[in-house]
């Protein structure tokens with residue numbers, strides 16, 4: 001009877017649950033609304049029943065389930081298995097690991113969503129077979145996960161990999177973390193839109209003006225207009241990719257990873273993002289730390305969370 005692992009990706013909107021085999025292949029995935037407003041206990045009940053149903057739907061008996069990993073968006077005490085505080089969910093000091101272990105009678109491990117996504121990519125995505133990599137998710141914010149020597153890096157308080165909060169600009173835009181000028185305020189979708197809006201407000205002529213004034217501007221519009229030759233859009237993209245590349249160059253001299261894996265909504269811009277990013281990285285990185293380094297798109301998309309969460313338990317001994 002081959003072992004199966006369950007990965008849970010808890011978000012403010014949806015709970016995603018996947019059943020994964022020992023090679024990191026996703027066998028079955030389901031999702032349902034989180035309904036955080038119904039309270040912590042109701043959400044935990046939904047997670048526990050959803051996992052059991054997913055196992056059944058994947059054709060696995062509960063005896064086959066060797067453990068469950070859970071990715072959570074927020075601040076965690078990972079060794080104790082406790083949620084300190086979540087983003088988009090009103091959870092505080094919830095001993096989630098113990099609660100779930102009791103409900104499932106299986107070992108449970110937790111980690112934050114960005115780390116879990118990095119582990120997913122490292123296990124069976126764009127980082128398969130690579131023991132040193134950095135995964136960066138460019139979405140509403142900028143998330144990061146670091147794998148060094150094949151293991152997720154947590155640091156002493158679990159803050160390792162918070163790449164989005166590397167400060168890139170003195171006195172820059174305010175960040176959700178309380179600092180100013182973090183990478184997240186520049187290289188996230190939100191940051192790209194903010195910079196484009198500022199250029200429009202300062203009177204620069206650009207095809208982005210109408211959407212910026214109407215409040216409908218997206219980072220996708222910025223990349224599209226850059227490709228169409230808009231110089232303001234180009235400046236915005238270059239500022240974002242330059243900041244990201246400088247942060248990556250710094251990470252290179254600390255960790256010397258073989259691969260940077262870039263995911264999230266902004267990475268869907270494809271070459272429009274990767275071309276300027278690779279050029280800027282070459283410019284900023286120490287040649288000996290940049291040699292043999294590749295900058296590649298994430299492969300697992302929305303499945304990285306459930307696969308990586310399952311990987312927390314499947315790859316425990318690695």
Ligand SMILES: [Zn+2]
Pocket residue numbers: 164165166175176177178179182184
């Ligand atoms: Zn910050």
